[in-house]
Amino acid sequence: MPTGSGAWHPSERELARRAERRRLRVRRTGTAGLSTVLVFALLGLALVLSPGWERVQGTFFSWSAARDSFPLVLEAFWLNVRIFLVAEPAILVLALLVAIMRGTRSAWLAPARIVAVAFTDVMRGIPTLLLVVLLGFGVPALELQGVTNDRLVWATVALILSYSAYVAEVFRAGIESIHPSQLASARALGLGPVRTLRHVVVPQAVRRVVPPLLNDFISLQKDTALVSLVGVYDGVFAARDYASYNFNYTSLVVVALFFIVLTVPLARFTDWLQRRVAERERAGVL
Amino acid sequence: MLRRSAVVPALASLPLLLGAVACAPADEEPTATDPGASASPDEDAADVDPAGCVTDDMLLEDGTLTVGTDSPAYEPWFADNDPTNGEGYESAVAYAVAERLGFSEDEVTWVRVPFNTSYAPGAKDFDFDINQISITPKRAEVVDFSQGYYQAAQAVVALEGTAGAEATSLEDLADLRLGAQTGTTSLTAIRDVIQPEVDPAVFEDTNSAKQALANDQVDAVLADLPTAFYISAVEIPGSTIVGQFQPESGEQEEFGMLFEKGNPLVTCVDAALAAMEADGELADIEQEWLSDVVGVPELQ
Numbered sequence: 001m002p003t004g005s006g007a008w009h010p011s012e013r014e015l016a017r018r019a020e021r022r023r024l025r026v027r028r029t030g031t032a033g034l035s036t037v038l039v040f041a042l043l044g045l046a047l048v049l050s051p052g053w054e055r056v057q058g059t060f061f062s063w064s065a066a067r068d069s070f071p072l073v074l075e076a077f078w079l080n081v082r083i084f085l086v087a088e089p090a091i092l093v094l095a096l097l098v099a100i101m102r103g104t105r106s107a108w109l110a111p112a113r114i115v116a117v118a119f120t121d122v123m124r125g126i127p128t129l130l131l132v133v134l135l136g137f138g139v140p141a142l143e144l145q146g147v148t149n150d151r152l153v154w155a156t157v158a159l160i161l162s163y164s165a166y167v168a169e170v171f172r173a174g175i176e177s178i179h180p181s182q183l184a185s186a187r188a189l190g191l192g193p194v195r196t197l198r199h200v201v202v203p204q205a206v207r208r209v210v211p212p213l214l215n216d217f218i219s220l221q222k223d224t225a226l227v228s229l230v231g232v233y234d235g236v237f238a239a240r241d242y243a244s245y246n247f248n249y250t251s252l253v254v255v256a257l258f259f260i261v262l263t264v265p266l267a268r269f270t271d272w273l274q275r276r277v278a279e280r281e282r283a284g285v286l
Numbered sequence: 287m288l289r290r291s292a293v294v295p296a297l298a299s300l301p302l303l304l305g306a307v308a309c310a311p312a313d314e315e316p317t318a319t320d321p322g323a324s325a326s327p328d329e330d331a332a333d334v335d336p337a338g339c340v341t342d343d344m345l346l347e348d349g350t351l352t353v354g355t356d357s358p359a360y361e362p363w364f365a366d367n368d369p370t371n372g373e374g375y376e377s378a379v380a381y382a383v384a385e386r387l388g389f390s391e392d393e394v395t396w397v398r399v400p401f402n403t404s405y406a407p408g409a410k411d412f413d414f415d416i417n418q419i420s421i422t423p424k425r426a427e428v429v430d431f432s433q434g435y436y437q438a439a440q441a442v443v444a445l446e447g448t449a450g451a452e453a454t455s456l457e458d459l460a461d462l463r464l465g466a467q468t469g470t471t472s473l474t475a476i477r478d479v480i481q482p483e484v485d486p487a488v489f490e491d492t493n494s495a496k497q498a499l500a501n502d503q504v505d506a507v508l509a510d511l512p513t514a515f516y517i518s519a520v521e522i523p524g525s526t527i528v529g530q531f532q533p534e535s536g537e538q539e540e541f542g543m544l545f546e547k548g549n550p551l552v553t554c555v556d557a558a559l560a561a562m563e564a565d566g567e568l569a570d571i572e573q574e575w576l577s578d579v580v581g582v583p584e585l586q
Contacts, residue, residue: 055407055547059428137494140501149503151487231465231489231498240402241488244469247405247428 062250069242069251077235077258080224083152087160087224088217094164099171100197116168123165129226131158136230155227163220170212174205207277214270218263336386336561339554346413351389353380354399354412360492361516362575363418369396375512375575376416379435382567383543386558401469404544405429413551415544418510420471430547432555434540435568440475441514441582442506442528445499450506453528456480456585462505463487465495472508475533496522512576529585 010018047053101109102116123131135158140149148154178201186196228237239255242248342348355376358367365373372381372391384394397412404415405428420438421431442459444450453459459480465487466472476486487504489495495507500522509517511530518525533539545552562568 052408059405059407137497137501140503141497149501151498151503228488229490229494231487231494231503233485233488237468237488241468241473244402244405245422245424245474247425249406 059247060249060253062248065242065246065248065250066254068246069239069254072238072242073235073251073255073258076233076238077255079152079227079233080221080235081262083156083159083224083227083234084217084221087156087163087220090160091163091167091220094160095167096171096202098164098168099175100202102168102172103175105193120165120168123161124169126162128159128162128223129229131162132226132229134158135161136227136232151230152227152232155230155232159220159223159226163216163223167213167216170209170216171205173212174209175201177208178204210270210274210277214267218266221263222259334553334557336554336558337388339557340387340389340551344413344549344551344554346411347395349393351384351387351394352397352411352413353384353394354397354404354410354415355417356401357398358493360513361520362512370394373575375436375571376418378571378575379562379568380416382562382571383555383558386561387554410546413545413549414555417544418513418541419544421540421542422471428547430545430549430552431542432545432552433559434542435559436541436572436576437538438471438510438512438541439530439539440472440508440533441511441530442508442585443499443514443517443522443525444506444528445502445522446524446526448502448505451526451528453506454583454585456531459506459585463503464506464508465489465498465504466508467492467495470509471533471539472510475531476508479531479533492517499525511582515576527582529583531585 050056098116098119101112102120104112126134132155135154136151139147139154140151182200182204183196186200191199225234225236227234228240233241235255235258236252239251242251346352353369355364355369359369359374359377360367361374363374363376365371365377369377369380372378381391381394384391399412399415399417401417401419404410404417404419405425407428414432418438419425419431421434425431442450442453444453450462453462456479460482462482463484463486464476464480464482466476466489468488468490473486473488476482487495487498489498489507492507492509492513495504495509496517498504499507506528507517508514511527514527514530518527543555545555559568
């Protein structure tokens, strides 16, 4: 049905092109789907047909053990979540402080720079695992007046110190990535060093380092399991305890799923955050 | 182009996957004969002659008995953290069993087996593991145990002059901060028998438990009686054994050697243990290494 000469409609050739594209797309999707199903089916088959599968299923994927250990692990895992929620803000503050101290230029602040460098070197140099044991058992052994000997508190402090050292370096990288022209502009506007830092440098730096920050925090979430070294009964320890007592590793799979459930939404959220920032910064360019 | 680019990788991964199936270890003989092997050893043990029992195909390595235990190896079960010296109760038992099975001392090798890997599925890197492992029905679903070679009581260790040392009954213990090692029957005894008001502290190993006790982070720790003796006598100055109790009423808790499920060697080891029990060697070894266990008050 031909329309008026003014209205555009695709030519025969264009329609043919579209049909061809659609055909290719369907075929591509079909092939991708088929190959995916094939590969995963074969992988599953390889797993299930392997001679040890029955034993692996019994010791790693036992439904009854999963049901048994679930409430124990869930209850103990709540502790991991709380440790994480306390440690994360503390780490952000401490790390930013260390990064800023390290970035100072004033001659008077040389001691601050030395402290910042020493802190990062020492805390990052000691394996987190050792730090947890050293603080968890070492500080209470000092028998200081008025200082708690709660293992949970000291283990959490150890995590905060260790991770602050890593995160401080991430912040430093972000701060150093801010172009000197930004500093010059801030100066030109009459901002002092503190206000330059506060309004120009830090906000941009933080935005740039969100992905590595998230990386460190996911890492931290998992390292909350280290508190078990001083006898704090977290989710991973509950799972291991169940496993060792019953000779069945299923509880470890259960707690692994807990961690995945916790980290995946966080990762998607950061992706979304990043995309939003990128879109805003690119506005009008792309 | 499209066909090739999409299909070729999928095809390429085929042999890889099939290879993975093909390379997987073949099903071992013992697994097939499993039910028979694990059901009968107790009755058969007396009829089997331990000396002629072991054949090379039962062993990890021909002509060698490979025995596993955790590291560090604690007193009084081992001496000087060295299982090869034949000193300490479990080391002595292992060498005595080996001798009954016809292995000389230098035909016994030791491997280090962390407790939480001893029950991993698949082939073990030891013929048997001896590491104060309590025999429980759930555990016996995954591994095979020899008959018990020691009957363990639970004991409570506390620092002298603290609230823990004052306890005279299980009820007294319920008000305290208690600790024990992960995965142990001691921990289960706290949870099931004592049921304290504060959740028990769970430790990686007895070393951490001892540290926490010394730091006043717990009031008392539980361990099997011989371990408790060693802790109180040697490791923590000023500590004392408050008392002992049997966690499972009626049924005595026993330590057994741990074998891969279906390992036919269990029958031979059981025969050796039965013979050692019959002629008093096991009692002698116990007398030599664990003789202190008398005179500890029973907690009710």
